[in-house]
Amino acid sequence: MTDFWRNKRVLVTGGAGFIGSHLVERLIDEGASVTVLDPLFIGLGGKEEHLSHLPKVRWLRFDMAHDSALSQALQGCELVFNLAGNVSHEDSMRMPSFDLAANYSSHLYLLEGIRRWAPQARVVYSSTRQVYGAPQTLPVSETHPLGPMDVNGIHKLACEQLHLLYHRVHEIRSVVLRLTNTFGPRMLIEHGRQGFIGWFLNRALLGEKIELFGGGKQRRDFTYVSDAVDALMLAGAQQNYWGEIFNLGGSVASLRDVAVLLKELAPNSRFVDVDFPEERKKIDVGDYFADSGKIEKALGWKSSVSLREGLSQSLDYFRTNSRLYLGRDL
């Protein structure tokens, strides 16, 4: 990675979260000077313990909507990784105003803050494959029509459009990554509302039944967290792709494939077929897998951790740290 990151003043929003904390670790390794803006809102996945082993990190425990924390965080900032947000589709449908605050309005404050206090900063925004909705063609490239299927997707799409607008109109150097199912150590596994893979890990670890809806035939594209961090770092260090959008990808597998792998890797794991719940069906997108050729070509990114290896590492991590994530020893 050369010396790009040495002493670079970097802000990571949502830095105590799942992907954020892995990114912060890597940035510290590379010699960056890291500020985290993360209020640890209940239920979003951020944890004190994700950063407590990193004494060098300056941590502002505030929301992006907190004006004075934001101005502090942005003072002299050279690079912003904007990862904060709510990732639960279900919660967004039950609490749309909450999702609006977490995934859109606070980001509007952030971008206005960047414009005012750190117009020189580069900005990397983590968006989601959800902005495509149900794929019309597979694999899905960045030019696929947009059609978010739930409140979360609507707000994430608006937010990435805002990032690109601030590039076009205000000359902020922003770039958008559309992440697909990212998984790994520290992901939220205590409930099933942040995507199925955390929930499958929960069930596998506790030896409870994994329920497959509709035969578990839906395919997804899985990115192991270290690969996602690679992509974020590459997007931050590049020079030529401001205002661009990049898909991530990884391993394509069905939900059933994941359940089968977990059964191999966790001896007590088992799965059953159940009917597709009506509420889920309405916001399900069917199969999804990404064409990630653009980021591979432009930034030389490539996913390197297989689904099996990633699941195995995740299980190991959660077994060792089960008290923190599941409230008890295994």
Add this chain to the structure above:
Amino acid sequence: MTDFWRNKRVLVTGGAGFIGSHLVERLIDEGASVTVLDPLFIGLGGKEEHLSHLPKVRWLRFDMAHDSALSQALQGCELVFNLAGNVSHEDSMRMPSFDLAANYSSHLYLLEGIRRWAPQARVVYSSTRQVYGAPQTLPVSETHPLGPMDVNGIHKLACEQLHLLYHRVHEIRSVVLRLTNTFGPRMLIEHGRQGFIGWFLNRALLGEKIELFGGGKQRRDFTYVSDAVDALMLAGAQQNYWGEIFNLGGSVASLRDVAVLLKELAPNSRFVDVDFPEERKKIDVGDYFADSGKIEKALGWKSSVSLREGLSQSLDYFRTNSRLYLGRDL
């Protein structure tokens, strides 16, 4: 229109505004029982005088974010015309949080309110051609890629997606119209931030120079307000197109064509060519005209008032009512 509207309990948000007040008049004519929710926020175009001649209208002077006003407004409501909002692109860029409140978050409250208090209501949402951004092909049909160019467009797009989501998931009967430059009596003409046509009328009425950017060659699609009201009424009375999006259209003309027409219709009117201001250029979309074949076929709508006729009626209206719109007699 048959008897569809007789005694129908209808809510019009933004009902004291430009298009809203014309719609309210028509609804009253058709025998509907009309409630208006309009707080008369400064600068958005709503006026006391737009409704003061209609004593039958029940007018709640509140924002949609006002919970108890909203619950009153929705009590027993059979049809909602959701027209409230900010239409100034420029203001949205200068005050993005204000635009968010006016064009998105308050609408989220409205839809949540409908879900809770009036799930039986039909909902007609007035969106905008802005959601397309700069056209990639002309004429623009409803399947044209989406790419809003400013904050206003981002929020209007998110808002129409929300209306359609509430149809898909919560079974609210909503329909979206994408309006293009709508003009006519009662439009806001006191400043140039709500689109150029109001400003051209202002200049023509006051005998001041109309400034054409880039030769005034940009083409737009103009809908006279009575035609837009026809479309809204048809969309509310139909049975088969919930969850659908319809473009409106009208007369295609360049900005220069409009200036030339105004010169013919208003003897003191004149125009000059000036350079395209940098700030405007960045959010300009180039030519736009709509394919409105879908609404013509599905709902039998057709625009009927020509650009010349519409401009002539507008000039007459504003000459008679210049004190209200320009603060002085002409």
